[in-house]
Amino acid sequence: MKKFNSLLDAARFAATISENWHFANSDETYIKDTLLTLAKTSDGEDPIDEDSFYLVSLSGAIGLCPDGEDIDWLFLVGPDDEDLPSTYTESRELNFCPKCGYPIASGANFCDECGEHLF
Ligand SMILES: [Zn+2]
Incomplete structure (x- = not known):
């Protein structure tokens, strides 16, 4: 997994792996353009603090690690993402x-x- 300090950087990297994402808590789906737009807005309105970082899985899923340990997966790619780890090591x-x-x-x-x- 790769670490990023902004959602936009994570989204840009994830876009090199996948083309579609769905939001973890809803049925909303995203393509590259909508994901990058959302990421820009999120970084501008709700930047993460120094202890936090975003992660991109091998499948292109994007998670937020708020405390350097627990991972909150935000954007998922496929059914395999159910196996994503819930903690970061x-x-x-x-x-x-x-x-x-x-x-x-x-x-x-x-x-x-x-x-x-x-x-
Ligand atoms: Zn030593």
């Missing part, structure tokens, strides 16, 4: 030590810098 590919932030070679079991055990 950063990629588990450990690139940096979670304790000291030292860069870590993939597959390492311990941090070279501080000795933190890595999973």
Whole structure:
């Protein structure tokens, strides 16, 4: 999933994946033009705060993550979107030590810098 700081950026990216969306809480459907227009309006009238971000799934569905954890899927693409996760987790590919932030070679079991055990 990709993160975006505005709905318009998320919508633009989603439009490279899908052509149609339906609103999660109603039967309203959107095509690229109506989605982008709505996104512009939403960003202008109701911008999200710094802790929030939008997400775009692999299928092109758009969700809002208001607290960095729970995902509120707003625009869905197809029936498969029922399997979308309800919480956001950063990629588990450990690139940096979670304790000291030292860069870590993939597959390492311990941090070279501080000795933190890595999973
Ligand atoms: Zn470390």
